[in-house]
Amino acid sequence: MPGSASTTSHRSESLITRLHSASSSQNNETKLKVLRELKNQIIGNRTKKISYIKQGAVPFVVSVLSNCDCVNDCLVVVQCAAIVGSFACGVDVGVTAVLEAGAFAHLIALLSRDNVKVVDAGARALRMIYQSKVAPKYDFFEEKNIQFLISLLDRNNENVTGLGASIITHSCQTHDEQKILADAGVLKKLINLLGGTTNQRDASLESFATIIKENPEVISKFVGPENGRTWCTLIELTKDRYPRTRLLACKCINLIKNAAPSYLQYVGMRTKLILVLLELLDDPGQVGDEALFTLSSFIEDDEGLQKLAFETNTIDKLLNRTQKELLQAKRLQGVFITLANICSNLECCRSILIQSPKALNFVTDALTHTNVDVRVAACICLKNISRSVKYLSAGRFMTESVIMPLIQLLFDTSTSVQVAALCTISNIVVDFTMHKSLFVQNGGVKQLVQLSKSMDSVIRLNAVWALRNLVFLVDSRCKEVIFMELRALTLTSLVSDPSASVQEQALALICNLVNGPVDSIEYVFSEDGLLMNAVGRQLWSASKPEVLIQGMYVLCNVASGKEFHKEAVMHQLLPQPNNDGTQSIMVTMLQSDTAQLRTAAVWTIVNLTIPTGAGALARVVKLRNAGIVSQLKNMVNDPCLDVKLRVKTALGQSMTFGDFST
């Protein structure tokens, strides 16, 4: 309503005017009255804060603060500091305004006053500033700054020690900074503060976590099992009566575990920690959400911990909760990420989810959730569940309720959702001839091909990967449909994609394409052998072994075909007649350090030299002339057993035509 809006701004204007005159007045009563009024208007009221900031209230308040004498005007000083703190609280433009007005130095000066209320007000305001991401970074590399920080932590005032902790939480980011703080004895001081009041404890735990985060060096030096007291305190705090304190203690222990898994085993906290975190999920707010993410991080990449989580019924507890109440997006995301991590290795965990229709529906329903993070998490969860070979080969996931929403996600506006969906699809389409048609018939291939032309290389990579898995052992009719959709030209450009990973997957795709019935080999010869030439070119020019291996296997598969196919492979492998001096790429491959590449190369030779073929003798002669047979002879004692075995076969086959090596 325009009417009421104007009264508000009118009121605030008059307050600004009074503030202006008060700032130059000598009368403390007048000042106090205006300042209190301003303070009471802005505390907890974002709209008003922003309105007053725009009207330039901050510089006035700071000028009052700077003109105060801290002994006689301490009431005014406290009001000013409280106002500055409130402007800075929760509003980034407020922090900027406060800093630009030069409040920082004045507030720091308040910390060394005798009056406790003045010190408190100054410390609180500074804490507010350091809680914002726009606050300046504290420079820990300055010796005197470290000394000042330590003097804050040593003070017998929870607002001041809290400020010290906030400075660390806000500013300590690099390993060097973590190390400086740890070496200066800050960790020890923080541990001491853990014995203090609730507010001190929580603030200290947070900055403790900041200093040890992802820093094995600091952890091994200061938090190893021999630091009995630190461990005792942390473990004790996981039983604290305040949920937030328990959570923070768990977070610290999780950070230590992630950097040095053995410590946790040593103090026997593994199951205990999972139970504490599970109990914290009862908190409906931020603590419960963070507990879930901490639990998820705790069990990630550790099968032993996943097993413990399974044994403590984590899956049931998470699922029960989802059935009882409607969860917020953040919580749902946490649930799916945790389920995903539990299911990443253990079949028993996947079974629980797959065998309960409710549970699986819960996951697939979330694929269409309005929140991006939830959709991504649900995809990851589904992917890890579908790592079960048993259920995968039973076609448990190739159902409309799973496939249809996944295909829809390929059209998602968010790249991260698309990538997550591609990864899940890659996994689900991997193994079964019988059910793939469902995916193909519902437009899945069309969209995968679209995404394989994306500008984003991550999307391209995952789309080609999914296609590669889809083509694996697929029946001829589906293969035909897929190839019609893909076309040789698209595949050709993917083979020479700027990203080596995409090249690798594209070559693997072709390898799967030509695998199977002999007719399949014809795909690489369509359109004047466009694909065959592209593969050959890549073999001559690529340097990454991963790419070369896949390229070599394409030729290996083609070489298993008819005479004409084998000749085409020979054509790609040997140098062109006008380049007589060049060494065959085959020799380069055979000399590679990568055993897998040597295997692929020898396999190809085996396929080329099968003695029953009409042109086999001519091919052996060509291979011999290119120095390939003598290279094979050097490899009879190859360290890789696979290679050694194939070399024997290849040499045996070429010897059937007699040894011309004399």
Add this chain to the structure above:
Amino acid sequence: MPATSKKVITRDEWEKKLNDVKIRKEDMNKLVMNFLVTEGYVDAAEKFRKESGTEPEIDLATITDRMAVKKAVQDGHVVDAIEKVNDLNPEASYYLPTDLNGKTGYADQQRLIELIREGQVAQALEFAQDELAPRGEPSFLEELERTVALLAFEDVKNSPVGDLLDLSHRSKVASEVNAAILTSQSHEKDPKLPSLLRMLLWAQNQLDEKAVYPRITDLFTAALEDPSV
């Protein structure tokens, strides 16, 4: 025969065991002080401090301030209460439970209720429009709508939102504000004594299943009853 299978502990044995438990006088005093401070009995706390020499966990002056805030809410002077909280510790409002209403919204809602109760409809609307609505926090809007709905009923007391005008709502807000201030002072919001008594009752109930012993049933006198065998 379950009754006789219980272990019987005579009064003599029990008292002997009780005598073996050493509880320091200072700890008992601390518990009493904790109760007086948390509940806000500032005069009693001051006397107890002098008599027993027990130092309170927090500055007694802050109790007076806290009680003044609580009383202001109970008397319906919400603006006064908010200003007092702001003087005490601007961060206190952050400890108000968010599930009841986000942050200061909790006290603000009460302020709106009081304006409506006093029949100051125009001021109530202006306050809701200018100060509450712009915050637009989704969790807050629902309660705001419920409160403004008060204006729609003639017989407010019997309306679906009548509970907001009930004096017990004031008490609820008052005790939330009290707890918020205590939390901001790093003080527990509940005194320790009542939970100790609850623990005693629980322990006795557990023990009842296994033994017959001199029980404490009357908590006022804490007299031991003779075991009835």
